[in-house]
Amino acid sequence: MERFKALKDADPEIFSSHLKELDKQNNSLHMIPSDNIASPAVLEALSIPAQNRYAEGYPGKRYYGGQEFIDEIETAAIERAKKLFGAEHVNVQPYSGSTANQAIYFALMDLHDTFLGMTLSHGGHLTHGHFVNFSGKHYNAVQYGVRKDDELIDFDQVRRLALENKPKIIQAGYTAYPRIIDFKRFREICDDVGAYFFIDMSHFAGLVAGGAYPSPMPFADVVMTTTHKTLRGPRGAIILCKQELAEKIDKAVFPGLQGGPHEHTIAAKAVCFKEAVEPEFKDYAHQIVKNCKVLENIKNNFRLVSGGTDSHLLLIDLQQKLTGKEAEKALDESGIIVNKNTIPFDIRKPFDPSGIRLGTPTLTSRGMKEGEMKLVSDLIIRVLSNHNNAEVKQDVRKQVIELCAKFPVYPELSRN
Numbered sequence: 001m002e003r004f005k006a007l008k009d010a011d012p013e014i015f016s017s018h019l020k021e022l023d024k025q026n027n028s029l030h031m032i033p034s035d036n037i038a039s040p041a042v043l044e045a046l047s048i049p050a051q052n053r054y055a056e057g058y059p060g061k062r063y064y065g066g067q068e069f070i071d072e073i074e075t076a077a078i079e080r081a082k083k084l085f086g087a088e089h090v091n092v093q094p095y096s097g098s099t100a101n102q103a104i105y106f107a108l109m110d111l112h113d114t115f116l117g118m119t120l121s122h123g124g125h126l127t128h129g130h131f132v133n134f135s136g137k138h139y140n141a142v143q144y145g146v147r148k149d150d151e152l153i154d155f156d157q158v159r160r161l162a163l164e165n166k167p168k169i170i171q172a173g174y175t176a177y178p179r180i181i182d183f184k185r186f187r188e189i190c191d192d193v194g195a196y197f198f199i200d201m202s203h204f205a206g207l208v209a210g211g212a213y214p215s216p217m218p219f220a221d222v223v224m225t226t227t228h229k230t231l232r233g234p235r236g237a238i239i240l241c242k243q244e245l246a247e248k249i250d251k252a253v254f255p256g257l258q259g260g261p262h263e264h265t266i267a268a269k270a271v272c273f274k275e276a277v278e279p280e281f282k283d284y285a286h287q288i289v290k291n292c293k294v295l296e297n298i299k300n301n302f303r304l305v306s307g308g309t310d311s312h313l314l315l316i317d318l319q320q321k322l323t324g325k326e327a328e329k330a331l332d333e334s335g336i337i338v339n340k341n342t343i344p345f346d347i348r349k350p351f352d353p354s355g356i357r358l359g360t361p362t363l364t365s366r367g368m369k370e371g372e373m374k375l376v377s378d379l380i381i382r383v384l385s386n387h388n389n390a391e392v393k394q395d396v397r398k399q400v401i402e403l404c405a406k407f408p409v410y411p412e413l414s415r416n
């Protein structure tokens with residue numbers, strides 16, 4: 001059967017947008033570090049008819065009948081995630097990282113309780129306590145950051161804020177921190193003040209699964225990860241925790257926050273966990289980091305926050321030679337997709353900050369290695385150094401298309 005034939009016939013408008021997006025993914029270098037390319041098996045799982053069912057509750061304890069096969073799917077996802085990460089308990093129902101984080105706070109704190117999280121502009125996330133987000137409005141979110149001199153986590157500040165504020169939770173795990181996090185130091189501070197240690201490993205979970213980044217599991221009380229970033233599964237999230245917190249976490253997810261679980265997405269999560277124990281996934285995870293290390297070349301022309309990377313992402317300080325917004329636009333015009341990003345102690349505003357964030361998960365999933373990354377870093381430097389030069393951008397665009405043609409995205413998908 002022709003792929004997406006029913007969609008093409010029923011809704012040519014959406015089908016056409018889908019084809020254009022597929023072409024964009026194929027003909028550009030996607031370097032937003034939270035993006036990736038899910039496998040065809042994950043995409044297929046997302047379209048199975050399990051999507052038709054309501055299944056409030058958990059396997060064996062549902063509020064609706066006829067759930068034996070839905071239970072099979074969810075139990076497989078739970079068991080596979082437990083094995084993959086060495087977790088005592090896993091909840092696979094969260095719709096997204098934001099609702100998963102909300103569930104964790106809901107489970108472990110009362111309204112207006114205090115927690116410590118990293119400030120957004122130093123690499124945190126809105127749900128780590130930003131004042132515009134529920135996490136900053138419903139709780140007393142005390143924010144820590146990185147040191148000015150080396151842009152690494154300021155553990156003296158974390159300890160001081162923890163002692164002063166006696167938080168219920170200390171949160172670590174970020175969206176724009178290129179370095180390895182010292183989980184042990186956080187654990188020690190948590191123990192000193194009697195706080196739960198919560199790690200949001202969304203960005204690096206695939207690296208953990210593949211052994212390319214230390215596992216937070218031995219140190220954490222609760223860990224959350226989205227399943228679509230380096231883990232390369234469907235959009236969604238899971239919560240992993242110690243058995244003693246299992247009931248609190250499960251009750252917070254359902255009935256606390258969510259309704260019917262998205263069982264087709266849970267099936268796709270199960271597929272992703274199966275893929276992530278394969279030897280090829282280890283190679284992929286290590287290759288992500290190796291590829292990112294090659295991009296450190298960029299530091300010959302632009303300053304890298306913290307001087308480089310140990311992970312899948314880099315943060316470039318454009319040093320006022322151009323703004324983040326200008327850089328994002330110039331790279332986009334050249335076929336390289338990145339996102340503007342604040343840098344620690346940024347003097348500019350988030351909508352046009354001083355930096356850009358980029359990473360290697362998507363290019364690694366396409367099969368690119370160190371040789372291609374050297375070319376990619378040269379192209380990025382060329383565009384950033386000539387961001388107003390249309391000829392340069394056109395030439396880079398041509399080179400990007402040539403490179404992309406060698407590493408097609410979903411070649412098996414019909415374009416008719």
Ligand code: DSN
Pocket residue numbers: 034097125175
């Ligand atoms: N929006 C994600 C990111 O880009 O890092 C975090 O949720």
